[in-house]
Amino acid sequence: MALKDDWKETGKDLGGAFKQLGKSIVKSGATVVNKANDWAERDDAKEEAKKEAEVKKAQEEREASKVVCPQCGAGIENAEAFCPKCGAKLGE
Numbered sequence: 001m002a003l004k005d006d007w008k009e010t011g012k013d014l015g016g017a018f019k020q021l022g023k024s025i026v027k028s029g030a031t032v033v034n035k036a037n038d039w040a041e042r043d044d045a046k047e048e049a050k051k052e053a054e055v056k057k058a059q060e061e062r063e064a065s066k067v068v069c070p071q072c073g074a075g076i077e078n079a080e081a082f083c084p085k086c087g088a089k090l091g092e
């Protein structure tokens with residue numbers, strides 16, 4: 001009788017524990033999804049910023065170059081007679 005009651009109680013406790021576990025799993029699952037969304041958005045923003053930075057850097061590098069190909073716009077660091085990229089003749 002006492003043993004049976006104990007089991008009953010244990011079962012109840014277990015059920016409560018599983019209920020709690022299920023709740024926390026659902027809760028953490030939702031948290032993970034929210035975090036994943038946050039990260040996805042953050043990654044998009046990061047990717048966007050990276051692209052902008054790359055474009056800006058390319059522009060700066062082009063502007064910093066002494067010679068710019070009039071044909072393709074490639075920056076040529078060393079003064080050459082022809083553009084190494086498209087072969088256009090450089091000069092005045």
Ligand SMILES: [Zn+2]
Binds near residue numbers: 074085086087
């Ligand atoms: Zn060129």
